[in-house]
Amino acid sequence: MDLKKLVANEIHRHVAEHLSEEQVYGLLEKPKHAEHGDIAFPAFSLAKTFRKAPQMIAQDLAEKIDSPAISKTEPVGPYLNFFLNKEVISAEILKEVVTQKDDYGQSDYGKGQTVPIDMSSPNIAKPMSMGHLRSTVIGNALANIVEKVGYKPVKINHLGDWGTQFGKLIVAYKKWGDVEKVEQNPIAELLKLYVQFHEVAEEQPELEDEARAWFKKLEDGDQEATELWTRFRSESLKEFMTVYDMLDIQFDSFNGEAFYNDKMDEVIALLEEKGVLTQDRGATIVDLEKYNLNPALIKKSDGATLYITRDLAAAIYRKRTYDFALSLYAVGNEQSNHFKQLKAVLKEMGYDWADDMHHIPFGLITQGGKKLSTRKGKVILLEEVLNEATSLALEQINLKNPTLENKEDVAKQVGVGAVVFHDLRNDRLNNFDFVLEEVVQFEGETGPYVQYTNARALSILRKAGVELDLAAPLHLADDYAWGVLKLINSFPDIIMSSFEKFEPSVIAKYSLQLSQAFNRYYANTKVLVEDEERNARLVLVKATSVILQESLRLLGVKAPERM
Incomplete structure (x- = not known):
């Protein structure tokens, strides 16, 4: 229920000759202090x-306002403060939420247009580490959020399955690889070989030349290089799927960098046709000085293409295939310059749709304040973290509710959900230190706290054991109920704000606020006592559960019914 719209409509009836309803709506403010009312109208705009x-x-306006939804108006200097009729409005909000259920907050803003989301994108022949968590869960949450506001998301796992690192891996495999060990434990062994390559290359820099030569062979379709690459990719995908299954995340496309290998000649031809290529010491570049950017390196002097060449091919392919309204890239903050260059090159090619492409940067997950590095072998495996989180959740369930049915399933939902929620609760651009024991707590600003609040709400409804009556009076006016109701009512605005900022933390923080408000309400209200407000209180409990479950779903977190 749009409370501002309700007030704007009432004011507009008396100022229609001077301000449109939209203008009135835009002027309305939220008072800083609750004692000044729910909504304030500044009268400056009407003075002239x-x-x-x-x-x-x-x-003058205060004397004219007359609406059952407004309990009183109070002029304070140049402001007219509106106090809403809590009983009338609480009934409307509760009916709307409980009737619409998980459709509450849904909009057709996107009108079914497509939004490809480039997300997760691990490198093959390496295990999925904690470093891959952010792109994966931020991308997945954004997919859910854009769908909620009426777009059609396309989740693309742009696998890192091409580039000079595969030259390095082939060199390492041919020099030091044990075929039997690699077959038994492919990803762990390939990671060891990758780390070994970098250690040895520090003393023997000529290995880098060998690696470049092998990658060139791979680009040229050499049989041995292609067979090794195919095996590395296949084994990697099997391992990745284990982690994606734990997170319950699916993709619409696994087209990685290699998919665009045969599409780059056309990109270079298009760049030549547009007259934007120049030569610089044997390399082919696009000059981006007018954008205050360094030149984009399209082709090295040896003819090998680069990351940006493939990303240009990918952007053009996605525009042709999906005719996207927006194209999102959930990729770390350190790639910001790359995406600025990518958009600038596309703009130079005359593709104004580059403005619809958005890099969604994010900070690092650190340990002890230090970045995790695959190259140095300091890798924390994501699968191991999710398993450990599940074990910690099970320990707490055994302490709190030892007779709980399906404890292992609930522990997985809580443990995995805790890791996902913790990531999304943080502002996207912030770095954060990861301490698992703090993440999997049932108290504090955690995912399990929100899950537990929802489970508590459902437990209250089970204890009540009655059908909710939406036709009966649903008037709730006490301050604790009103605190919950105002938050519930703001959910559609929260979703839109999260979408506009491409910021899932808006929803995560909101779900914590709602959980805290509900727990305050529960601590100060005898919900199940038999009186005339009992049904209304239970409808409020139900509405809270509906919103908490939908908030968690948008974040990619499960909501167990019992904990």
Whole structure:
């Protein structure tokens, strides 16, 4: 229920000759202090027209306002403060939420247009580490959020399955690889070989030349290089799927960098046709000085293409295939310059749709304040973290609710959900230190706290054991109920704000606020006592559960019914 719209409509009836309803709506403010009402209208904008002091206009308007949804108005200087009729409004909000259920907050803003989301994108022949968590869960949450506001998301796992690192891996495999060990434990062994390559290359830099030569062979379709690459990719995908299954995340496409290998000649031809290529010491570049950016390196002097060449091919392919309204890239903050260059090159090619491409940067997950590095072998495996989180959740369930059915399933939902929620609760651009024991707590600003609040709400409804009656009076006016109701009512705005900022933390923080408000309400209200408000209180409990479950779903977190 749009409370501002309700107030704007009432004001507009008296100022229609001077301000449109949209203009009135835009002027409305939320008072800083609750004792000043729910919504405030500043009368300055009418001073010239009415040729009166704003204080007088506020006073005059106060005498004209008459609506059952507004309990009183109070002019304070140039402001007219509105106090909403909690009983009337609480009934409307509760009916709307409980009737619409998980459709509450849904909009058709996106009109079914497509939004490809480039996300997760691990490198093959390496295990999925904690470093891959952010792109994966931020991308997945954004997919859910854009769908909620009416777009059609396309989740693309742009696998890192091409580039000079595969030259390095082939060199390492041919020099030091044990075929039997690699077959038994492919990803762990390939990671060891990758780390070994970098250690040895520090003493023997000529290995880098060998690696470049092998990658060139791979680009040229050499049989041995292609067979090794195919095996590395296949084994990697099997391992990745284990982690994606734990996170319950699916993809619409696994087209990685290699998919665009045969599409780069056309990109280079298009760049030549547009006349934007120049030569610089044997390399082929696009000059981006007018964008205050370094030149984009399209082709090295040896003819090998680069990351940006493939990303250009990918952007053009996605525009042709999906005709996207927006194209999102959930990729770390350190790639910001790359995406600025990518958009600038596309703009130079005359593709104005580059403005619809958005890099969604994010900070690092650190340990002890230090970045995790695959190259140095300091890798924390994501699968191991999720398993450990599940074990910690099970320990707490055994302490709190030892007779709980399906404890292992619930522990997985809580443990995995805790890791996902913790990531998304943090502002996207912030770095954060990861301490698992703090993440999997049932108290504090955690995912399990929100899950537990929802489970508590459902437990209250089970204890009540009655059908909710939406036709009966649903008037709740006490301060604790009103605190919950105002938050519930703001859910559609929260979703839109999260979408506009491409920021899932808006929803995560909101779900914590709602959980805290509900727990305050529960601590101060005898919900199940038999009186005339009992049904209304239970409908409020139900509405809270609906919103908490939908908030968690949008974040990619499960909501167990019992904990």
